[in-house]
Amino acid sequence: MLLACLLLSYGISCEATSRRKTIKAEDVALTPELVSKVAINKTVVITQGTFQSYDFVYNWVQHLAALNISQYLVAADDLKLVKALVKADIQCFLAAPPPSANQRHKPGRRNRRRQLEPGVDRASLISQISHMGFTVVFSDNDCVWQRQPFKYFAKFPHLDILVSSDLLTMHRGQRVKEELDPFAADLNTDFVMVRPTPAAQRFVDHWAAALQSTQSRPSRQSRQGAAAAHVRRRMLFSGLLRQGHEETFDLRGFSYKGWNGSVPFGVLPTEYWPSGRAFAGDYHEQLWGNRPFVAHVNYMGTRAQKRHMLREYGAWFEAWPQFYHHPGGYMLYEPNSLAHLLRRTLVAHEPDAKLRWKANLELLQHQWAQVTSAFAVAHALGRALILPRIWTGYRAFCNIEAAWARHPVHLPAFGLYHIANMERALPEQEYGPHIPFRDFAFLTRRGLPSTATFLWSTVDIQVCRPEDQPCSSRPVAAPLEDRSRETYLIPGNLTDEQLRQALEGLGSDKVLRFTGITHAFGGFVDPAATARFRRRLDLYHWPVTEHNMSGSWMGIWPNVVNQGEAAWPVLEHIPRSQRAATQP
Template sequence: MPPIKKFRLTKQLVEQRVKDNVIIVTFGNYAFMDFILTWVKHLTDLGLSNLLVGAMDTKLLEALYWKGVPVFDMGSRMSTADVGWGSPTFHKMGREKVILIDAILPFGYELLMCDTDMVWLKNPLPYLARYPDADVLTSSDQVVPTVVDDRLDIWQEVGAAYNIGIFHWRPTESSIKLAKEWKDILLADDKIWDQNGFNDIVRRQLGPAVEGDNGLVYAFDGNLKLGILPASIFCSGHTYFVQAMYQQLRLEPYAVHTTFQYAGTEGKRHRLREAMVFYDPPDYYDAPGGFLSFKPSIPKSLLLDGEHNLESHFSLVNYQIKQIRSALAIASLLNRVLVMPPLWCRLDRLWFPHPGVLKGTMTRQPFICPLDHVFEVNVMLKQLPEEEFGPGIGIREYSFLDNPSLPKQVKDSWLDVELCQEGTQDCSSSNNTSPSGVLRFPNHSNEYMFKTIFSSFKDIKVIQFSSMQDAFLGFTDKKREEKFRNRVKRYVGIWCCVENHTPGHIYYDLYWDEKPDWKAMPPETPEQDHPPW
């Protein structure tokens, strides 16, 4: 491997990667290696090779170099651990971005700067080239559409923050001046979040519109020509995963950025997996012990009838999480990885009080909500001590069995299990399958029955149940049951937030059905304001 100094960011190093005067850049540390490889693979699959990755630690630099990824050293010696939002290290990362932009722009190349927690779904360069007069084109957190085609969002109607996870810079006098001033502001005050700093400075002056019908606006110092990328196709975590705005408007999305989510880095990864756009190694798709999945079989009335309100939302979600609870227990018992079902919600989740869905958005009701709307994905994936919480239970995203990366040997090794009422015809505890290969299995079965029957199928890769409603009576061993409960109680999060009540959040409870007086209500006193464990 060449010495580290060969990886210094220089005009010559960038020049080697530039194509049509454009360079696409992201940066991160070793903790984000899988995100970075996903980001790179999407671009190279789209035929784009004019990319560079900034490595914030030597471990990442070496790993990327040996994988053939164009990399440069950012010399910031960041820790290789995950960077929590809002931590001092996070703010340091924020400074790196502006320092990078300020360093690259004077080289004279157009810069498409990206966060690592986003992926490209379509080549954006022809789109960006449609606006040659723009100094800066930025994405935004806008959730209400301002256009219904693929034009730039209407700047007068974008009230949300400009999002610096995806933005394109041309090396003009105005943009170079903006980068320098933004950098100076951030370096002078380490309390300012880089995105807030960018928004403050760019909006210092906003208007008038740039001459011509191009959707650009004069901003910053009155000379900078700014355009706002349409949130329907340069998607946030809300316009893509909650509203599916691009689908409803029949548009092709260019990018998705995992914002508007609630479970840290694990939640971001899980959302990209749900969308089948995250690249996992082959062993992810063929776990030892195999997989367990089930059809949630939700009554139509719970999904569609009546008003969409707190009560109907919680009735729907509670019905599903009770089945997921049984499925987690059976997965634990059979030592299989649980493929989560798609989760239906009637209400959106946000950080602030709202009427259920945001006015003016395209959120459908009901909708398939991301797992992190209800479950603490980061807790589900955490290594919890076994003596206190029992054995770990692996999970996969709801789209897992539809993923083209699922190998043939997994797809072809499948058993359908139909739950039936003990004593009815052909419903007995036996491992005989029907001529069509379906196993009829009694509901309300105990641990012994599960172990006895399913030991015959331990080499089958996927076991799919027709439902989990009343499938399992619980663990025989009280200690095991206690540890399991201790574990899975922590798996669910909160819904947020009701209007005109502080606090406004409501805790989900995986064992809601054991509490006759359970109601979907926010805590009334500080003593009540804690998860149900």
Template sequence: MDSKLLEALYWKGVPVFDMGSNMNTMDVGWGSPTFHKMGREKVLLINALLPFGYELLMCDTDMVWLKNPLPYLARFPEADVLTSSDQVVPTVTDDSLDLWQQVSGAYNIGIFHWRPTETSKKLAKEWKEVLLADEKIWDQHVFNELVHRVLGPSVEGGKGLVYAYDGRLKLGILPASIFCSGHTYFVQAMYAQLSLEPYAVHTTFQYAGTEGKRHRLREAMAFYDPPEYYDSPGGFLSFKPRIPKSLLLDGAHTLESHFSLVNYQLKNIRTALAIASLLNRTLVMPPIWCRFDRMWFGHPGIMEGTITRQPFLCPMDHVFEVHVMLKELPEDEFGPEIDFREYSFFNNPLVSSQVKESVLEVQLCDGQSVKCNMDNETTQPGVITFPKQSKQEKLLQVFSSYKDVKVIQFSSMEDAFAGFTDKEKEEKFRNRVKRYVGIWCCVLSRDPGHIYYDMFWDEKPGWKPEPPKSREEDHPPW
């Protein structure tokens, strides 16, 4: 849709053509005029190509193919249209089409397949006419309204197809377990729980905008970055989370136990961010564990009917404002940028062996112990001891000798840092990282029902996870 992408793909030898839509390469917000224009261009393209007799497999740019879907689509030769959906509750446990009678989520046109039949052309034409008559209407909403005009009965012998739209269109709903949404893939890991192989993941059900989508794909090692992404000039910092079993597994899954678990991790990540900032290293984030899911509306902790495990490895954007962390903030007010990478970074085959093998392990020890202060070096090469509760000067003094080491890995972040001695630097750091966390949403039957995460929760005696009591109190904790 945009000339910059067209040119890049052309020179890589990818067959492309110019739609003449004159779209720009800037990120477009959901619901914006540019967003709706992009949707109309998609429908115009469908109408332009179907008359040539070609089958169309269309997808949004915020999804990734994980496996060739063509053999799967060929299993349903009678289908006029096959579409993905926002279904989060499984309706089947194998790789058959979702049961249309049980699908309550919207049909999602981020992934769909069209065959050039008369009834599909009729649907495409009416869809185009409705969109061109109202430039503010959402293309997916119109698609759903049209195909639901008639829905049922099932196509006899159609392997899960249903008559839709005008009563003659044969529609199939791709299984959400293997044509995944951002929820069924990143939160439920439905494909893994059902022992299936996913074909695609669409980064829906997520937060923090395009940056959040990109980070989720990086966590899944499904995003391609240039070589320099995998070798930061200042090196990397990582740590072992060491979450207590009582926080992760014991007791009931409640709002309080969820926040206790997340807050423990926030405190350690805050420490790691401070050390990374002082050492000018890129922080490799730890995996983040949650007990409660995050949505846009009130729910009991996880979505009813889903197979979300508790606790579960939650996407970083459930807790952190990824887009804020990546935003360029004035250094005189917020201190230096703190670069970071996804928790799966070192598992990525694109990270070179030179990086993976250049590691200094840091074992924390009691600063009051004689052995801890005798000598940093241990009998093991590539391993040092470092006293807990060390201040800024100690960090800089010890680790200035290891600037050539690619990865510094702490055995823990618990009590690893006693704080800044440079108060101006500390103030800027606090000003930066307090903006890094977002909200959990939402408590049932409360308005507002969201609760703000607080990077400095432990400095506030009696802190409790509670929604704002009024609109006046509804703001981040800073």
């Protein structure tokens, strides 16, 4: 039993180990034979990750498979990821030998530094594979491949390196038939193509050696250390190419000779290789006029935020099947009263900008009031809440042209919700039971398993108030016969116990769709449950104030306060900077 637990902890089942021999580091090493086996036209696509990023690696691989790209390899930073990838039949190799027993129990500075600075390994990997005679396309595991880029690369055979950038401004159309961007921002080595030319090999070798020599003491905070390494890797790469670089231009766009004029390189256009806020998701084609080849969701917060955003955009393949099987079932609701609030945010020539800003805050606060009631109903019924789209009339796209002219727009969920806190396992005695949630695209996402029977069994729940007709004051669900879909009418302002009683006949195989969610919940019977729920909800939205409206990357944050429309109002939000030390 102990052995089985250990195997499962490494992502390997007993059945898998009976079919496969024990995986050793030397069996999954990077060799020319391995690269030759997967490469096509002497080109190989590489990504890198640890077991903590397995779901991102899995999503990356599935996007490549959807494009019929098979010439890829995953560089695993730990043996645990190797075992999980082998089990999933994903081509991989171990980027470095596993730590010794002493290092495993007592991680020293060297292990911590290597974990925090994958850029050192990245440069070394590109160097190793390049010296084997292969073209290397390195892509971070949070890149979303949407089109095959190889024909595009073939347009520039005279360039040894093609690399994405952090440029946010659209340059297309400024010059005739422009295909490449100017060297006007830091280069982003999270997507880079390196051809096996002597000049490129010498440059990558120097880049890797320079990274090794500039290592600093790792930060105690792993996130800060990783961020510092990421910035240092990019700045060093950009700085080396900027040394004595020369600009040229032809009908194929900008091109340069960097590193004292010895390495010809080009900067991939932002329209096709968007990075961070330049990737507008489902609005990208509308804004830029084309579909990107590869989109990189860097600078978009934590892994939880990136994951949820990609789910909303329909760009996520679930690595864990249990995501589609919540034992309590699912519920969603139809947002109401949004039309007039949306119209108020679209006054194009409003002389007082504060009125439009205020209208947008009212729009976001109105949506937060509804989702608060929905969380309470989901809490009472033990169901997972499928979040609705969030709409805004004021979304910051920095300096991307034409972004302000197309509103209202869909706001990624992490613009209003603190996704990491919503996923975190908080102590139940203080915050009440966890409330699972899903993205608004959950029911329509590709890759849904055939066993997801809830897709064909949605039930409408209409919430009425006592003054409405017909509306019973008894906490029961009255069926409505003259409907094309199974529909029930329930009174509003029910307690948690009354809600469970009214809907107890509807099983977890049915998705409950509520209308009039604002008036559905009247409060908890237990006052202690009320306090716990309010403490939980206080952590579910961004802690911002009127003087600090940049709590997330998208830049539009209201100070959420009580909404009188809600039957069960939300407590006034206290900014973190003003809370006592004992407050969450």
